[in-house]
Amino acid sequence: MIKFEHTEVVGWEHAIRGMRNPMNSWEKSDSGWTRVSHEEAVDIYNDDSIEIIDECDRDEDGVSFYIIGKNDRDLMMQLRNAGTDHRKFMRMITVYVDITAPLYWWKEFDTYKVGTVANSCSTMHKIAAKRFERDDFSHEHLMDGGNYILNSTIDMLNEYRAQYLDSKDKKYWWQIIQLLPSSYNQRRTVMLNYEVLANIYKSRRNHKLDEWRTMLDWIESLPYSELITGFGSF
8 A cells, every 4th residue: 555645846947947057048948937817727727738837826816827838848858868967957856745655665665865855754752642453554465364463463552552551661662663564554755856756667667566556656647757757758
């Protein structure tokens, strides 16, 4: 099980401006903010050829959108295809997302240390804050024997939790920490960038864990995901 929530992609203006610095070609940039009426905004929302990067200043008079122009889209893809040395702008497109996933998946995700930041819910401090339930664990592939073991483990964890809360004796807390299955779901707020995601997309495409395949689907849903995947064109 893996879940992606509160996705936000930022940094487009800065990335595009910096992308054009090497050739001093800022005058060719055709991206920017546009102010439209509510009626025109509906047309933009319904136009599949336009991908809205950001929206702000929605009021009774209209809406402001940030839209990437064709010149900038073409240059982005050229630099993307030229390789990592030429597409430094992708490191400036930042993605924030809340990910809930089992500990066994987080151990693999922690391979990606460069260009990522994560703040996690604390297992050490908050593990006894609530009773354990089945949905606190990834269990979609368990067979009958595995379900029995998980249910027994949950009962045991809840018993040790009750004893810890009653006595405050740390020996019961240790039972929880050391018995906690790697299928326990932990939530982290993560910061990544498009270059890191391109590396993940390339290296995890054929991985056996379902969680990675779900992450690749999420990556493909991001604005201008072609920059990450390399598939198709703008």
